[in-house]
Amino acid sequence: MADYIEVHVTAGDRGEAGRICRVVVERRLAACAQVVGPITSTYWWEGKVEEAEEWLVLLKTTADLFDELAAGVREVHSYDVPEIIAVPVLEGSADYLAWITQETGSGSDAPS
Numbered sequence: 001m002a003d004y005i006e007v008h009v010t011a012g013d014r015g016e017a018g019r020i021c022r023v024v025v026e027r028r029l030a031a032c033a034q035v036v037g038p039i040t041s042t043y044w045w046e047g048k049v050e051e052a053e054e055w056l057v058l059l060k061t062t063a064d065l066f067d068e069l070a071a072g073v074r075e076v077h078s079y080d081v082p083e084i085i086a087v088p089v090l091e092g093s094a095d096y097l098a099w100i101t102q103e104t105g106s107g108s109d110a111p112s
Contacts, residue, residue: 002106003063004089004097009073009082010041010054017055019076029069030059031103062106063088 007030011017014037021033037055044050061069063086070084089097100106 002097002101004092004100005061005063005066005086006089007059007061007066007069007084007086009057009059009077009084010039011057011082012052012054012078014038014055016076016078017057020057020073021059023076024059024061024069024072027068027072028104029065029072030061031100032060034058060089060100061104062100064106065104 009017009020011020014035017035017037021035024030025033035055035057038053039056040051041054042049042051059069066086073082073084
């Protein structure tokens, strides 16, 4: 069975968030991409505290695709250091997890 993850990415605007979603889903690096926002982020950058409006992208995929997915995000992302973090999915409905496997072509259960 594949190890499932949800990858979190923040983007500077809605258009960039949409481009990230389109790239990773079209390449089957994620089965699903959702955009939440706007959100307000407070963070350290270049020695000072910054605050910015951002959009949160949530990507459903498998752990074995993380590196390739992260590379795809970096191709279209405008940030010097984009947030690309994976959170493990500890549990999920069997049919939804099987759908992620099917749509990403991951694991031994992937369609031929």
